[in-house]
Amino acid sequence: MFGEYSVNNNQAGSTGGEAGPGSGALPGNLPPESASFVGREKELGLLHHLLDERRLVTLTGVGGVGKSRLALRAVTGARRARPDGVWWVELSPLRDPALLTTTVAHAVGLADHSSRPLDEELCAWMADKELLLVLDTCEHLVAECRHLVGELLQSAPGLTVVVTSREPLGSPRETLFEVCPLPCEGPESDALALFRARALAATDEAAAVFEDPVRSAVAVEVCRRLDGIPLALELAGARLRLWTLEQVAERLGSRSEMLSDTRTALLPRHRTMRTTIGWSHELCEPVERLLWARLSVFTGDFDVAAARAVCSGGPLPASRVERVLAGLVAKSVVRCTEERGAGARYRMLDTIREYGHDWLEELGEVRITADRHAHWYAALSQAADRGWLGPGQVDWYRRTTAEHAQLRTALEHLLGSDPAAAVEMAGALWFYWFACGHVHEGRNFLERALRAAPHRGAAYTQALWALGLTTLLQGDLSTSRELGLDCTREAARLADPERELRAAHLHAVAVLMPGDPVRALELAGPRARAGHGGRTTGPGWLLCRLATGYALCDLGRYEEAAEEARALRDACAELGERWLRAYADYILAVAALGLGHHGEAARHVRAMLSGKRLLGDRFGIALGLDLLAAAVAALGDGELAARLLGTGHAWWRTVGRPQMGSPSLTALRDQGERQARAAIGDAAFEAAFRGGTAASTG
Structure with missing residues (x-):
């Protein structure tokens, strides 16, 4: 019976097929192996032994020696021995050390929404878990990785960490494992x-x-x-x-x-690797060399449309990019992958990308190519913003998730080169920060962009509002209220009804969460919406309807709340939108529960959970599980309610703040627990709750 209400979240979070709480799959996000694995039997045996005995193992060696491939093969066999999973964190694309903890947290499924330092939240989240964490390609973040790994190992006794790096972390806990080249003597090597x-x-x-x-x-x-x-x-x-x-x-x-590298004295293996890459470079056609150099601005993987937009020009017209790219794939300079059915994606290994970047510097094209890269992804962000409230919403969620590394790189570049474009891009990604679990990162980028950009105009107001949304989810409500007032003033100066409605929503939720539904209704209710006169299908109008529904539920005006929610759901259905529609289902469920229609409440919340799963909305899933538990407890199934509360507890842990500190959400959750305990007794409740928590973690 529990399976009828379980939530599978394989779409959420990081690449590689993350298994979320309640999925029933082995937890983890290991990437697929890119090619067949050859040899290394002795090394694998030793690594398996070390993973059983040591808590920090660092694989070192020259670029191209196969550290990542060996680590992946070694930890793949360790999955069943780790109840809480094996998690892979690719650090190669990361350039800002301040985002290290955010990157690790996101990879393991912690979409933390609290305002506490994220490293503290990550340590607390891992404290009682038995998991294996792989930090892949750390040489450019050695000091930061050493500090974070030290904190995690001290806080989580069940944690084992594997690191791949060209140099050791220098941690006192570290066991070094040098990955040597393959034996090459004899016909069976x-x-x-x-x-x-x-x-x-x-x-x-x-x-x-x-x-x-x-x-x-x-x-x-x-x-x-x-x-x-x-x-x-x-x-x-x-x-x-x-x-x-x-x-x-x-x-x-x-x-x-002929090799002569006068810039640095290289060790023999480094010389061999650079010799081979240089040899491959010389054997490429001139346009292939040019594309190789320009592709070095990409961090992580990319698609052919981005390559065409960023890398064309001069002797390489856009019409030839795809054919030249295919030539680089044939020469093993570029690797071709496929991202969850989203079409072909490409990437270069770090060693090859670094060589290309050296040539890009020789060509004097670093700045112009980085500018083109940044503005391509800025334009992509604007398109995603326009398409978010529409039938392509799920596709935009998946695409922005796939492009996460490139979006970061673009924003970092614009912050230094074009602050006005940076604030516009950061604000356009509001839905990604707010709805897709990137609250800490979004707040970081938005605050930096707002400090650097001119304090006026539509882009500035949009970024203020987006920052307010992130502070809402972190529970920083005083800042949210201040930002709501700032947005209201800026929107009035612009005479922009849509932005006035967005500001009203922000301010309304900031007063609603600590328990003032009357004021929230004044700010976002029908009278306020009519006064602002915005577009009834714009984000501001729809979000105000959502806030109104919440406020009416808190006031016990369930019939009116259901009316607002039905109107919101109909508008979303007409747009082809899913994220807000799922929250409309949530309000309908709360209203039905308040009116005593418990079966109807359960049906609405199941619809809500289905929508939230598609978009990886961990906060929404946690909300829905609490509500579903209250509904089934009211129907008399105390055991199922307890199991759902256990699963919900695990999901709340992935967002950092149970019930977001909201009195109304806490009361709803406590109501379900009281009824479940009354139905089956304390001992049975605790056992079922533990069962739900255990099932949620694998």
Whole structure:
């Protein structure tokens, strides 16, 4: 029976298929392996032993040696031994150290909405969990990672951390594991096996090469010259699509002899890696080299439309970008992936991207390419804002989630180069900060943008309002009220009814949450909406209807609340919108519960939970589970109510503040608990509650 009401949130949170509370799947978000795994049996055995014995294991080694691949293979086998999951945090795209904790919290499913320091919340959230955390590619954030990992390990005795980095963290708890190149001597070496696998992936004709003992010996020599470094072997294997093995060996040899890097004294393995990448670079066509350099502005993965917009120009027209990109994929310079059915996405390994960025500097195009990147994603943010209240809402949620790393990079660049564009972009992403679980990050960007930008105009007012929304969810209600007043003044100066309605909503919720529904109704109710005269399908109007419904419920005026909610739901249905519509279902459920229509309340809240699951709205899911528990408790099913409250408790922990500190939400939750305890007794309630909590975590 519990399964009828459970919530699966596989769409929420981070990439890689995160399993949220109540999903029934193994918790975690491990990315798929990008290619077949070759060798490393001894290293895997040792790593499995270390993961059982040590709490902090750092895999070190040169770029391209396979640290991330080895870590992924090692921790994949550890999932069932970790009740609270194995969580992968990719730090390669992260450039702002201040966002490290936010990135880790989001990856593990903590969409914290409190105003407390996020590192404290993350430590508290992990304190009673048994999980394995992987921080991948930390060399540019060593000091910050060392501090955060130290805090987490001290707070959470059941936590194990795996780090991949070109250099150690320098933590006293750290066990270092050097990832060495693959053995490359002999006809059965792991290096040769990998070279063979990548050559066969490039061309079927490569099979004959490795069946001939003489030519196989040449392949062994290629592996030796490449020092057994996996990335170097992959790049060389890809060349067999166009060249013979002998040509690869000859040109690799001549390239090695010509190598001279006067900028830095490199260790042999670093020299080999840079030699191989430089060799691959020389073998590219001029337009491929140009695209390689320009693509280095992307952090994380990207799609072909972004590559076309950012990287075209001069000898590389937009019409040729996709074909040239395909050439780089064929040469293993760029990797092609697919993001949850959203179409092809591309990325470069850090070592290759760094080489491209060096060339972008040589070309003198760093600033102009970074500008184009930032303004492309700023335009994408504006389009997402326009499309949010419409039939493409779920698609926009998924797309902004996929582009998270690029949006960050764009905002960081604009904050330094174009503050007016930064404040416009940060404000346009209001729904992403407010509705999709990025409250801390959103507040950080919005505050920085508002400090830097001119204090006037529509973009400034929009960003003020967006900042107010983030402070609302954090429970910083005094700041929310101040921002509501500021927005009201700015909107009046602009004579913009839509912005006046948004300001009214912000102010109304800021007074409603601590318990003043009368004032909230004055600010957002029908009379206020008529006075502002805004568009009845705009965000401001719809959000004011939502606030009005909440206020009427708090006042016990359930018939009027249901009328507001039905009108809101109808408007959302006409728009094809889901996020606000789900909250309209929530108000209908609260109203039905208040009127004693308990079965109707349960039906409405199930509809609400279905909508919230699609958009990964953890706050909404937590709200809905409390309400569903109250409804089924009123129907007499105390055991199910207790289990739902247990699951709801786990979801509230992922947003940091149970019931958001709201008296009305706390009263509703307590009502469900009282009725459930009365129906089945304290002992049975506690057992069922624990069962719901346990089920929610895997």
